[in-house]
Amino acid sequence: MSKVEFAIIGAGPAGMAAATLAAELGLDTMLIDEQGSPGGQIYRGVERAPAASPLGRDYLAGNQLVAAMRASAVEYRPATTVWHLEPEGTMHLAGAGRTETISARRILLATGAIERPVPIPGWVLPGVMTVGAAQILLKTADLVPTGRTVLAGQGPLLYLVATQLARAGAPPAAILETTPPANYRRALRALRRRWPGLPPLLKGVASIFSAMRAGIPVRRDVRGLRAIGRGTLERVVWEGGEAAADHLLLHEGVIPNIQISLALQLRHEWGEDQLSWRPALDPWGQTSLPCIAVAGDAGGIVGAEAARLLGQLAALDAAMLLGRIGEPERDRRAGPIRAALVRERALHAFLDRLYRPRRSILIPEDDVVVCRCEEVPAGRIRRAVRLGATGPNQLKAFTRCGMGPCQGRICGPVVAAVIADALAKPIAEIGTWRPRAPFKPITVGALAAFEAAEPEAGEAVSRG
Numbered sequence: 471m472s473k474v475e476f477a478i479i480g481a482g483p484a485g486m487a488a489a490t491l492a493a494e495l496g497l498d499t500m501l502i503d504e505q506g507s508p509g510g511q512i513y514r515g516v517e518r519a520p521a522a523s524p525l526g527r528d529y530l531a532g533n534q535l536v537a538a539m540r541a542s543a544v545e546y547r548p549a550t551t552v553w554h555l556e557p558e559g560t561m562h563l564a565g566a567g568r569t570e571t572i573s574a575r576r577i578l579l580a581t582g583a584i585e586r587p588v589p590i591p592g593w594v595l596p597g598v599m600t601v602g603a604a605q606i607l608l609k610t611a612d613l614v615p616t617g618r619t620v621l622a623g624q625g626p627l628l629y630l631v632a633t634q635l636a637r638a639g640a641p642p643a644a645i646l647e648t649t650p651p652a653n654y655r656r657a658l659r660a661l662r663r664r665w666p667g668l669p670p671l672l673k674g675v676a677s678i679f680s681a682m683r684a685g686i687p688v689r690r691d692v693r694g695l696r697a698i699g700r701g702t703l704e705r706v707v708w709e710g711g712e713a714a715a716d717h718l719l720l721h722e723g724v725i726p727n728i729q730i731s732l733a734l735q736l737r738h739e740w741g742e743d744q745l746s747w748r749p750a751l752d753p754w755g756q757t758s759l760p761c762i763a764v765a766g767d768a769g770g771i772v773g774a775e776a777a778r779l780l781g782q783l784a785a786l787d788a789a790m791l792l793g794r795i796g797e798p799e800r801d802r803r804a805g806p807i808r809a810a811l812v813r814e815r816a817l818h819a820f821l822d823r824l825y826r827p828r829r830s831i832l833i834p835e836d837d838v839v840v841c842r843c844e845e846v847p848a849g850r851i852r853r854a855v856r857l858g859a860t861g862p863n864q865l866k867a868f869t870r871c872g873m874g875p876c877q878g879r880i881c882g883p884v885v886a887a888v889i890a891d892a893l894a895k896p897i898a899e900i901g902t903w904r905p906r907a908p909f910k911p912i913t914v915g916a917l918a919a920f921e922a923a924e925p926e927a928g929e930a931v932s933r934g
Contacts (some may be wrong), residue, residue: 474500474545475573476562476788478516479552479730482510483532484766486539488781488788494544495789500545500572502552502563504656508536509601510582512774513867515609524637526610526630528673535778539597539701554907555730558759562920563910569920576761579731579749580781583767585670586827586882589624589834592697593720595840601631601721602762614640617716620706622646622695624825625723626726627676636684644713645681646692646706646721655826671817692725693830722827723890729879733905734759742896743822744771745832746883747902763787771822777816779807840888841881843847843874848888855892861901862886875911878903 478485481503489501501508509516513532523530534907539546550565559577563570585602592598601621607613614635619642621632632642682688694709696720706715725746728738737750737758748770755763765784766777781805790800834840836849846869851859854868862878862885865871869884872878878885882903890897909915 471555472570472572473574474498474572474791475575476500476578476785477559477572477576478578478580479503479546479555480510480581480582480713480766480768481505481508481514481539481546482533482579482582482766482777483511483789484536484582484781484784485578486781487778487786488765489544489546490535490538490542491782491785492788493544495785497792498545498791499543500547500574501539502547502561504549504551506549507751508539509519511569511606514606514850519609524634525636530743532774533560533717546738551910551912552730552889553909553912555734557734557759557762562907562918567913567916569912569916571920574761575792576763578655578755578766578781578784578788579678579729579762579768580766580777581730581768582777583771584727584879585929586722586725587722587882587884588720588722588831589698589838589840589848590695590720590831591835592699592703593772594839595697595699596701596749597699597703597716598697598720599629600720601719602724603715604719605631605634606636607635614638616640616715617736618643618714619717619719620713620715621649621719621721622692623721624649624692624827625721625820625865626674626677626825627724628679628721630729631673631721632686633677633680633684633822636681636686637695641684642686642719643715645686646688646695646708647688648692648828648831649690649697649825653824653826655872656826659823671820678856693828722831723825724767724771725771727879728768729767729877729905730911731757731762733764733907733909735904738902740896741770742898745821745827745897751781752855755784755854756787761917772818773814775809776818779814781812782807793800800913801844832884833891834884834888840869840884841869841874843876843881843933844870846871846881848884851888852892853886856887861889862903863901865889870903877905877909904916 475498476748477500494498515533554562561572568726579708585600692708698705698706731749738747738752749764755765763784765780786800789795834848840848859868886900890900
């Protein structure tokens, strides 16, 4: 079994920043990522992007993070899946058709975010996908949707991708914004005093105006969204209107990717501000498990720049715990990083209020499919609750919800919301899935080649 001092899972902004700084501070550092190249979701494929990329300057800025990581002493492991992680720091990896076991003294989860599921009637039709998925196709394969494309939902990514598609020669036919008008009033309360998040907010406003300058029609306060078609998407319908469409791209924000932290049974907390679960962390990203830390959107949605800063804080803490620097140096170097974080978090407090989803998005009607893997509609979940299912894990015995390949990554938030609504309880009391290894599907051949190794005592390093 191989050994490493500091292992980082996820090569997005948080993971790359943490790895680069940790290596600079003298830590034996390994960066593990499922993708074939660094960047995470936000900077996916950035190394191959041309200078005139339709994805814009903010996307291309990721090249600086990638270049710094590439130039460092980090051991970078692309196209590698962490399919199991043991609490004391033993990682089981799969890549290139083989498995491997590595022991790390300290581990940082920088697994980023996933898009919030948007279970509307017809969302399982061919032609309906998420805005983020369409952006991935543009980043990795220069593919854009053909025909009539409608974007629906809310959040900064909605207008950003609309603008990127327009620059790529495929302007959307329409944007259907679902933001409730009351959200604007709640969000504007954050602007009543001197506010450090104003500069990045202006950048977001510029993205909206870019979409409007591209001639993309925008309809606001859209309710009752439905995808209609026989065998494939044909049109999009909402209260008071409809539009022919070949593609419908949905987006209602992002939530932390907590599959690994849930499997480790770390302490989590329900964030009412972002309507999602997240690991409970100290100011350095330390979790309830001694040798595990979390940085970036995996610990709560903060955005790319804040994720980078949080990755650096986690690296400083790891270097202190592993004996490379003292506590005074760690705290001194963390000072300007924390000051920058204040500015970034001010913006996201505003965005959380502005883009809070409607109840109808979180809690769909009976005939809407919730679990796509097992084709379970919301009505069957409600019937299971009446029969005695009190939470997501009990629900599996009644419906097989969460037992498909995604292990509840897609349906989990909606399942919990439907159960909470049926029982008239807060979602925080309902809980969420308990994922099991393997975290992601792996081949039988890779499992057959796996040889379990006993961890050596005293290897993991933790606070206290």
